[in-house]
Amino acid sequence: MNEQYDVIIVGAGPGGSAAACCLAERGFGVLLLDKENFPRDKICGDGIAPRAVHSLYRLSLQEKLEGRFKRTSGMRFYATHGGMTEIRYPMGSHYPDHGYVVPRRELDAILLDKAEMSGARVLQGCRVTGLLPQKGGRVPGLVAAYGGESIELAGRFIIGADGPSSLVGKELGLLSRNPLYMGVSVRCYMTGARGVSDFLEIYPEDAISPSCGWIFPVDEETVNVGVGYMLYAREKRRINLNRVFDDFVTRTRYAAAKLRDAQPRGRLRGALLRVGGGGSIPRRANVLLVGDAASLTNSISGEGITYALESGRWAGETIASALHGGDDSILDVYPHILEWKYGRYFYLGTLAIKYFNNPYCVNPLLFTTSRISRLGDKMGRFLMNCRRSDYPQ
Ligand SMILES: Cc1cc2nc3c(=O)[nH]c(=O)nc-3n(C[C@H](O)[C@H](O)[C@H](O)COP(=O)(O)OP(=O)(O)OC[C@H]3O[C@@H](n4cnc5c(N)ncnc54)[C@H](O)[C@@H]3O)c2cc1C
Numbered sequence: 001m002n003e004q005y006d007v008i009i010v011g012a013g014p015g016g017s018a019a020a021c022c023l024a025e026r027g028f029g030v031l032l033l034d035k036e037n038f039p040r041d042k043i044c045g046d047g048i049a050p051r052a053v054h055s056l057y058r059l060s061l062q063e064k065l066e067g068r069f070k071r072t073s074g075m076r077f078y079a080t081h082g083g084m085t086e087i088r089y090p091m092g093s094h095y096p097d098h099g100y101v102v103p104r105r106e107l108d109a110i111l112l113d114k115a116e117m118s119g120a121r122v123l124q125g126c127r128v129t130g131l132l133p134q135k136g137g138r139v140p141g142l143v144a145a146y147g148g149e150s151i152e153l154a155g156r157f158i159i160g161a162d163g164p165s166s167l168v169g170k171e172l173g174l175l176s177r178n179p180l181y182m183g184v185s186v187r188c189y190m191t192g193a194r195g196v197s198d199f200l201e202i203y204p205e206d207a208i209s210p211s212c213g214w215i216f217p218v219d220e221e222t223v224n225v226g227v228g229y230m231l232y233a234r235e236k237r238r239i240n241l242n243r244v245f246d247d248f249v250t251r252t253r254y255a256a257a258k259l260r261d262a263q264p265r266g267r268l269r270g271a272l273l274r275v276g277g278g279g280s281i282p283r284r285a286n287v288l289l290v291g292d293a294a295s296l297t298n299s300i301s302g303e304g305i306t307y308a309l310e311s312g313r314w315a316g317e318t319i320a321s322a323l324h325g326g327d328d329s330i331l332d333v334y335p336h337i338l339e340w341k342y343g344r345y346f347y348l349g350t351l352a353i354k355y356f357n358n359p360y361c362v363n364p365l366l367f368t369t370s371r372i373s374r375l376g377d378k379m380g381r382f383l384m385n386c387r388r389s390d391y392p393q
Helices: 014-025 050-058 104-117 167-171 231-235 241-250 255-259 305-325 328-356 359-371 373-384
Strands: 004-010 030-034 070-072 074-079 083-088 099-101 121-124 126-131 141-146 149-160 182-191 199-203 212-217 222-230 263-274 287-289
Touching (some): 014 104, 083 373, 126 167, 149 167, 241 255, 305 328, 328 359
Parallel strands (some): 004 030, 030 121
Antiparallel strands (some): 070 099, 074 083, 141 149
């Protein structure tokens, strides 16, 4: 295998597939590879926020989603002494008035199909094991294990879309281990929950503080249930997430009432989140990082599909400009795009999450927003990163 590609994309999650669509539609030679064979499971809450819905519709995937997957009309927050706050999309923003819950097994397969149909070459079951040594300030390609063999692949540009433990990022020393920008969550599917709604339900309840839980409706029978916390919280006390999950299901005021008769479907599984933009440097030489590899999960909501889809597209557009103009220095723009689009928001989010996970702050906050809907909408726009003035592009 000694083909030369314009761009090699490592990882076929939302970030990698969005980048592949963008570049392949413009006629560039794109190789999209993933260590897994699709459809594959990915540990996630499966909640697709309106801003992500906009990106998916931009990829003409409306027909693949509508009628097949559970539509959501907003979010509900339950705090032990703060009551329930309901926020309906679009909260005065210009993004779609609905979200979805789409199991990642299905969502990522839909996106991978789209990338292949756009013209990208796809290699599944291909695990990248290292980068080729830099030559003249460029990474000329990578080494991968495929079909029991070690192969070398050459590309003019490389996109690391390989998630929070990004090998591409690690090899180039682009990932930090700052616990301020890292979280961990566990989730499982459950059947038989009471009162399944069409809202994403979020439970910052006292019994699991400083963790936060969620119950997201997959269909009329099934919910996606999980809990997570930010790693810096562990500096103060030891947290065992399996135990926190048990507490969530049995000892919380609101969530336990819904899950009392529910049965797990499959194992409880956990994964790392890299959040708030500060955990990675997004560019080195001819390599860009996108999505979780670039630490682009929302610190407050844990939502990362939006940011993976958007950063994948922007990385694709930046590399397309470099390929058109034959000038690699255009890649300098990419970190600035991320900073301009997300910098201030992620900075505020990283500060705010400490208060959101503290019962002394979240109970009065949710008590107030549950009574003044205008404040609830403001909070919703902040959590979803949708300002009134934003016109989706
Ligand atoms: C428990 C949990 C719940 C979450 N809930 C939500 C939610 O409800 N809504 C939301 O928007 N976000 C949620 N997130 C965040 C979301 O899952 C991520 O932000 C999103 O998946 C990032 O997409 P990505 O394309 O950057 O990376 P990923 O989706 O992680 O994709 C990376 C891909 O790279 C592949 N890969 C990795 N290493 C290699 C290698 N060496 N060689 C080849 N391939 C490789 C992997 O197989 C994978 O397919 C949640 C995260 C967790 C952990």
